[in-house]
Amino acid sequence: MDTFQHILNGFLVCIQPINLWYTFVGVFLGTIVGVLPGIGPSASIALLIPITFGMEPTSALIMMCGIYYGTKYGGSTTAILIRTPGEAASVMTSIDGYEMAKKGRAGAALAVSAIGSFIAGTLGVIGLTLFAVPLASMALKFGPAEYFTLMVFAMTAVSTLTGKSAAKGMLATILGLMISTIGIDLQSGQARFTMGIAEFQDGVGFVVVVVGLFAIAEVLRGLSSVHSGTAPEAMKISGKLWLTKEEWTRSIGPIWRGGVIGFIIGVLPGAGGTIASIMSYTTEKRMSKNPEEFGKGAIEGVAGPEAANNSDTAGAMVPLLTLGIPGGGATAVLMGAFIMYGIQPGPLLFQNRPDLVWGLINSMYIGNIMLLILNLPLIGVFVRLLYIPPGILYPLIIAISVIGAYGINGSPMDLYLILLFGVVGYVFDKVDIPVAPLVLSLVLGGMMEQSFRQAMTISGANPKIFFGSAITVTLVVMSVISILIPFILPKLKQFKEEGKDE
Amino acid sequence: MTDRIILAGILVLAAVYFWATSQIPTLEIGDPLGPKAFPRLLGVGLLITAAMLLAEIIRDRKAQKPAVAAETASGGSTGVIVLAVVVTAIFFVSFETLGYVLSVAAYLLIMMNYFNKRGRWLINSLTAVIYAVGSYFIFTKALGVNLPQGVLPF
CATH class of the missing domain: 1.10.287 (Helix Hairpins)
Structure with missing residues (x-):
């Protein structure tokens, strides 16, 4: 079997000094981005695309993935020391992690996060290695109709699972698809929805949308809290950066369970790291003999969620690499990065560029080792970042965004667009419209339209083709279910509670 | 609503x-x-x-959910956001004419001195100028990113 050969070759690729260096740069930047509350993985990956443009794709992608999984490590530090998640998925860590820090066990909380993240992250990469080949070979049989329905499912799942309202998630998805139709239609050569603006002929670049929606919007939110004086103070690291034997035995179970939960949630579209860590937290609380300790500094409440949100990132790489369909906002941005480098992720990539795929996957093992070192003995260096005054940090993020946005085309139009999308993102956040579905559908939009038209061409414009195989029917049914879930679930709960009363 | x-x-x-x-x-x-x-x-x-x-x-x-009071305790911050957006818009419009170094330095000076008060004028100004000049040379010379030169001779 030559797959095994490919995997071994992948190790040779990722231990090349240049790739080791970019793995390091990626996870280092990832830790910084994770520690800083103002900027997340999506925006930073998008900003790096124009800067890394001339690089060898393997190295560039290794670096960008490093940022993606590295942020999860950094995010827990902020959660523990200032009770603000540095990254959305570490929100559960901020509950018990901060309580531990208040009790003088910050060192133990940081240590269990880093170790749990490392174990679960590595577990996740092993899972990714095992799942990748069978899934990719299954996906090779997919035709345009299968791809179209798969994308519909990914989008409906993300729409209904990310925000508070399924309708608003759908709105974000459709808006993303609409933005993707702007520009010249590649099949007919017709310009669509350009509103007479010459720059729109090539479409609205996804980098500007992501930078606007994530970086600029986040800065606007941050500036309003700086002004109202609610920016929190960081705690000092107290206690040794290690675990007592008792803490270790309490943590190991949650780490394994969290790792498995996170990986499964990561593979499925829609849910993502935040839900994975919430699920791990509730599981641990339910299994614990002392559930009342949760919320007051239970180490299980740090170990489990941190493990879950790290194996989630490896799980999320599975559909991205094997199917070419990301299941969430950050992996959608990664997919955008792949495409900018002229690389289409998906089953064919395993045949055509095994060196790239396996070099990338295997670099994640090394990256996790580097992250363990960066986030345990060297954590003190990164904690200093928390002392940067927000009033300096936020304007700097805008200045960095300018380089990224202007660097792509050298056009001031892109600057106006990041500001426009920044304001849109700020307003959307205020009215509970999630932005991750928009980014996902924007990245997939072109592919989705193409597979739709191909399928219709094959069938002679008969929509029956989307119900033509077992796979498409299953995916259509799953899409419909995911739309109906928010309407059915409350009814079911109501039903159950009424049953209890009687 | x-x-x-x-x-x-x-x-x-x-x-x-x-x-x-x-x-x-x-x-x-x-x-x-x-x-x-x-x-x-x-x-x-x-x-x-x-x-x-x-x-x-x-x-x-x-379900008669209580109407969510949307703007909780952030009534005053809308003005700050509008101000930040306007200053940023002016920065973007003048970006190509003034050039990267000048426009970034001016923007950072204004924003940092407004948002990072407590009399840290010197630190703010140094950060703004060093960042503007330093990043310009790193990105244009070392990384080959295209940034506008503007009115300055370099």
Whole structure:
């Protein structure tokens, strides 16, 4: 079997000094981005695309993935020391992690996060290695109709699972698809929805949308809290950066369970790291003999969620690499990065560029080792970042965004667009419209339209083709279910509670 | 209330999008669907979204959820946001004429001195100028990113 050969070759690729260096740069930047509350993985990956443009794709992608999984490590530090998640998925860590820090066990909380993240992250990469080949070979049989329905499912799942309202998630998805139709239609050569603006002929670049929606919007939110004086103070690291034997035995179970939960949630579209860590937290609380300790500094409440949100990132790489369909906002941005480098992720990539795929996957093992070192003995260096005054940090993020946005085309139009999308993102956040579905559908939009038209061409414009195989029917049914879930679930709960009363 | 405004917005957007789709010129050769079919599908999707939002509004009213007080304790911050957006807009408009170094330095000076008070004028100014000059040379010379030179000679 030559797959095994490919995997071994992948190790040779990722231990090349240049790739080791970019793995390091990626996870280092990832830790910084994770520690800083103002900027997340999506925006930073998008900003790096124009800067890394001339690089060898393997190295560039290794670096960008490093940022993606590295942020999860950094995010827990902020959660523990200032009770603000540095990254959305570490929100559960901020509950018990901060309580531990208040009790003088910050060192133990940081240590269990880093170790749990490392174990679960590595577990996740092993899972990714095992799942990748069978899934990719299954996906090779997919035709345009299968791809179209798969994308519909990914989008409906993300729409209904990310925000508070399924309708608003759908709105974000459709808006993303609409933005993707702007520009010249590649099949007919017709310009669509350009509103007479010459720059729109090539479409609205996804980098500007992501930078606007994530970086600029986040800065606007941050500036309003700086002004109202609610920016929190960081705690000092107290206690040794290690675990007592008792803490270790309490943590190991949650780490394994969290790792498995996170990986499964990561593979499925829609849910993502935040839900994975919430699920791990509730599981641990339910299994614990002392559930009342949760919320007051239970180490299980740090170990489990941190493990879950790290194996989630490896799980999320599975559909991205094997199917070419990301299941969430950050992996959608990664997919955008792949495409900018002229690389289409998906089953064919395993045949055509095994060196790239396996070099990338295997670099994640090394990256996790580097992250363990960066986030345990060297954590003190990164904690200093928390002392940067927000009033300096936020304007700097805008200045960095300018380089990224202007660097792509050298056009001031892109600057106006990041500001426009920044304001849109700020307003959307205020009215509970999630932005991750928009980014996902924007990245997939072109592919989705193409597979739709191909399928219709094959069938002679008969929509029956989307119900033509077992796979498409299953995916259509799953899409419909995911739309109906928010309407059915409350009814079911109501039903159950009424049953209890009687 | 917010949800009803969003609902109205969706309906207006759907109408505009359907109209804009009908304006796309088509040549009926080869491609059986043409460039209009997918946008039409999206228009329909937008209408479905509107129906879903309507269903949610009705559901929430039935459940008699307390009306969410949207702007909690952030009444004063809207002015700050508008100010930040306006200053940033001026920065972007002047970006190519003034050039990277000057516009970035000026922008950072204004923003940092406004948002990082406590009399740290010197630190703010040093950060602004060093960042503007330093990043310009790193990105243009070392990384080959194209940034506008503007009025300065380098």
